[in-house]
Amino acid sequence: MDYQFISEASNNRPTVLEDYEFNEHVRIGRGSYGQVYKARQKSSSNNSMTFYALKEVKLTSYSPSACREIALYRELKQRNIMDLLKVYFSYSAQKKPGNILVMGDGKERGICKIADFVMARTFHSPLKPLEEVDEVVVTSWYRAPELLFGTRHYTKAIDIFSIGCIFAELLTNLPIFASNPETVSQPIRLPYQRNQLDKVFSVLGYPSLSSWSDLKHIPKYTKMQKELMRSK
Structure with missing residues (x-):
């Protein structure tokens, strides 16, 4: 896997910190795989009262559970289920087999x-x-x-x-x-x-x-x- 290419591609994408503002010390929820913050879009007006749930999932390796959750949110559309607007990926180089x-x-x-x-x-x-x-x-x-x-x-x-x-x-x-x-x-x-x-x-x-x-x-x-x- 070409990690340099992945890193360069990641740098060209907007990050969650560029799109949203939130207090990382204040969580509104916490689960087995991540934590949830109350966020607001930076592009919206200061008077906007529209807030978003921002879920952070920290992974050290490939996670079938996280991929499955994202796939389900993308497929399910119902008034009692949260809408998935966007997924942000934070690049971190993983160690491959040494040889x-x-x-x-x-x-x-x-x-x-x-x-x-x-x-x-x-x-x-x-x-x-x-x-x-x-x-x-x-x-x-x-x-x-x-x-x-x-x-x-x-x-x-x-x-x-x-x-x-x-x-x-x-x-x-x-x-x-x-x-x-x-x-x-x-x-x-x-x-x-x-x-x-x-x-x-x-x-x-x-x-x-x-x-x-x-x-x-x-x-x-x-x-x-x-x-x-x-x-x-």
Whole structure:
């Protein structure tokens, strides 16, 4: 995402402070996601008694709830429902995944660049077992479940899973499968990471043999099944 372009576009739009006057220390309402102020248009005459409800919603990342509320207000028109007149967006640069860079100057402005291939591996056809190269690949938060289960081969499906993790992080501004390092019981260099698997399954649900038939052939699947049975 070209944040410089977004910032420049935002500077060309009128801001809420340019259009309305209100006392930011006096709220007329407060909810779970924001607060409401009593405002008056600056363009109106000083004698105008027309006031507006100005709702401020502070977000640190993409919010489906806020988008849904705006969409509903735009669609609903009824005398007992507030009319939505305008939405103001205040630009703030969000942090992207650290190894995905966007060029900001020159001919390549806006081009996405991928950096850091420390844990990347090449694979060929026919596939070579990972133990012949390095059985630990991909940073743990972006590691596909089959790798965490100790699969013996690297495939394109592993990259697709990592790409999905990155897109989710771009939308939410948070790593979707970030696990707490304090709860990791195995060394990070081991391919089988029970803690990371639990994090993935807590979001996506536990896989079944009917939805993932090759699961029974992955080395550590049987081990995890036994651990689950003991925990019960």
